[in-house]
Amino acid sequence: MKLRIVVDPDLCIGAASCVTIAPEVFQLNIENKADVLDHGEAPGGPTYERIVEVSEVERDNILLGAQSCPTLAITIFDEAGQQLYPNV
Amino acid sequence: MSKRVVILGGGIAGTTAAEELRKLEPETEITIIEQESNPCYSRVLLPHVLKGKIAREKVFLKTLAWYYEQRIELMLETRVEAIDVANKFVRTNEEREIPFDQLLLATGGDLNLADEDMRGVVYLRGIDDVDQIDALARELRLKTVEERRAVVYGGGFIAFEFINYFAHLKASTTVFMRGAGFWSSVLSPESQALLRKTAESHGVRVVTGVKSISLLGDKQLERVIADDESFSADILGVGIGIHPERELFTSSGIEVRSGIVTNEYLETPIADIFAAGDGAEFYDRFAGRHVTYGNWMNAQMQGRAVAHVMHGERKAFELVSSYSTHLFDLQMVFIGDIDRKAADGVVLARADEKATEELFYRKGKLVGGILIGDLGRRMKITAEIRG
Numbered sequence: 001m002k003l004r005i006v007v008d009p010d011l012c013i014g015a016a017s018c019v020t021i022a023p024e025v026f027q028l029n030i031e032n033k034a035d036v037l038d039h040g041e042a043p044g045g046p047t048y049e050r051i052v053e054v055s056e057v058e059r060d061n062i063l064l065g066a067q068s069c070p071t072l073a074i075t076i077f078d079e080a081g082q083q084l085y086p087n088v
Numbered sequence: 089m090s091k092r093v094v095i096l097g098g099g100i101a102g103t104t105a106a107e108e109l110r111k112l113e114p115e116t117e118i119t120i121i122e123q124e125s126n127p128c129y130s131r132v133l134l135p136h137v138l139k140g141k142i143a144r145e146k147v148f149l150k151t152l153a154w155y156y157e158q159r160i161e162l163m164l165e166t167r168v169e170a171i172d173v174a175n176k177f178v179r180t181n182e183e184r185e186i187p188f189d190q191l192l193l194a195t196g197g198d199l200n201l202a203d204e205d206m207r208g209v210v211y212l213r214g215i216d217d218v219d220q221i222d223a224l225a226r227e228l229r230l231k232t233v234e235e236r237r238a239v240v241y242g243g244g245f246i247a248f249e250f251i252n253y254f255a256h257l258k259a260s261t262t263v264f265m266r267g268a269g270f271w272s273s274v275l276s277p278e279s280q281a282l283l284r285k286t287a288e289s290h291g292v293r294v295v296t297g298v299k300s301i302s303l304l305g306d307k308q309l310e311r312v313i314a315d316d317e318s319f320s321a322d323i324l325g326v327g328i329g330i331h332p333e334r335e336l337f338t339s340s341g342i343e344v345r346s347g348i349v350t351n352e353y354l355e356t357p358i359a360d361i362f363a364a365g366d367g368a369e370f371y372d373r374f375a376g377r378h379v380t381y382g383n384w385m386n387a388q389m390q391g392r393a394v395a396h397v398m399h400g401e402r403k404a405f406e407l408v409s410s411y412s413t414h415l416f417d418l419q420m421v422f423i424g425d426i427d428r429k430a431a432d433g434v435v436l437a438r439a440d441e442k443a444t445e446e447l448f449y450r451k452g453k454l455v456g457g458i459l460i461g462d463l464g465r466r467m468k469i470t471a472e473i474r475g
Contacts, residue, residue, distance in 0.1 A: 011136065014412040014421065014463070017385040032412060032419045032463050070100075070132035070384040072146065 003059060004077040007048040009033045011073035018074060022065035025052065034073070090115040093398065094178055094188035096168055098122030100384060101365025102194035103150060104391030106160050112399040119161040119186060121168055121178070126215055127152055132384050134218050135249045139256050147215060171340040173358050190398050193337070193348050193363040194391065197330030197382065202241060204302060208309025209324045212246050224323050225257055233258045239312045239321040241301055243270045246327025248415045251292055254325070255416065262293040264314045269296055274426055276446055278439035279460050286418045330382065332367055345369050347380040352404040354394040362398060364390035374408055374473050375425035375455045383411040408473045410466070421463050424456035424473045431455065
């Protein structure tokens with residue numbers, strides 16, 4: 001399945017809980033904000049938004065990472081564009 | 089009869105523990121007892137709310153419906169006044185006795201207060217504080233920029249938030265701190281100097297070594313007197329730390345030092361009593377000693393970890409946590425155990441115009457790090473502490 005993972009750099013404060021939980025998807029950049037990666041890689045360069053093909057286990061972990069953000073800076077959408085987190 | 093778990097404290101540690109435990113134990117009765125009147129929210133978001141970056145209602149991480157769906161009983165505005173560890177129940181301020189098979193203490197810390205209080209004096213702990221600050225800010229905005237006067241009391245994390253926020257309000261700001269500089273119990277003189285330079289370059293006046301402050305005003309704050317000097321002030325932001333709740337626990341035989349003492353499994357020495365979050369002093373394997381951390385990452389991860397231990401898994405809590413903040417555009421991060429007194433040595437690895445780096449060693453091992461101005465080495469330092 002595919003997920004669209006979006007970080008709002010204006011809300012991100014570099015708390016790094018997402019990086020601790022899901023380091024293959026979130027890494028802090030030089031600005032102390034979380035970039036979105038695809039399995040540890042950054043094809044096309046650093047970005048705050050990416051569509052990533054993930055397994056069910058990976059999806060659950062990415063959701064945990066998003067849920068861990070104290071500033072709710074991470075939004076996750078499924079393939080159909082449905083927002084999985086934060087709950088709407 | 090199903091197992092009964094009582095959790096004191098509905099913050100991020102207690103709520104995460106409840107959520108994780110529900111996944112592990114569908115039948116367990118879970119009760120959260122919380123003194124405040126709101127479901128779990130993000131304290132980290134409060135500065136964002138003040139600056140208008142995010143709507144007030146967005147800070148809530150859980151809705152009341154969520155607790156209902158999860159079958160987690162949430163008792164709001166309720167204080168536990170006694171814990172009977174032998175007969176396994178807690179007594180609330182309403183004289184209700186709630187029995188437990190396991191008890192999790194996740195009450196965080198209590199605010200240190202200034203000696204005096206009046207309208208205009210604010211803290212930054214909870215959502216109620218934000219509402220209070222907002223009301224004062226509205227009045228402040230009616231004044232011309234030249235007339236807006238703010239004072240900050242304290243030199244640590246919360247002081248940074250107040251300074252950033254008062255700058256956002258375009259107020260002239262004076263900071264009083266008891267120590268010799270910003271967060272002087274933790275930072276090297278070089279780091280303190282960098283922070284001071286940053287504050288002063290933004291027009292903030294910094295007054296160090298203040299012994300006491302007192303307030304002047306009729307109903308509403310008008311002046312703050314620091315030692316002998318008097319400053320006009322519309323608003324005073326106080327950030328002078330927190331202390332652990334002591335009496336409730338020690339009177340029940342639960343040991344409290346800088347927090348409730350636990351082992352690396354977040355268990356207190358008393359069977360079936362656990363602690364997690366800002367209020368726990370746990371054995372940190374990476375630091376090689378008991379520590380208390382007051383950061384979101386630690387509280388949340390401990391909440392999750394303690395649920396597994398309460399479920400019977402034998403897995404020690406292991407995390408190198410960090411706290412990230414900023415003073416104006418100067419970023420900083422505090423990683424792991426950064427207690428100067430507990431360290432064998434602190435190496436000032438970098439100190440220049442733009443940045444400082446401090447590394448904390450104990451028994452020849454890196455246990456903590458502070459980066460100010462350049463966070464490029466954050467992940468490397470974290471990995472080295474983890475070993």
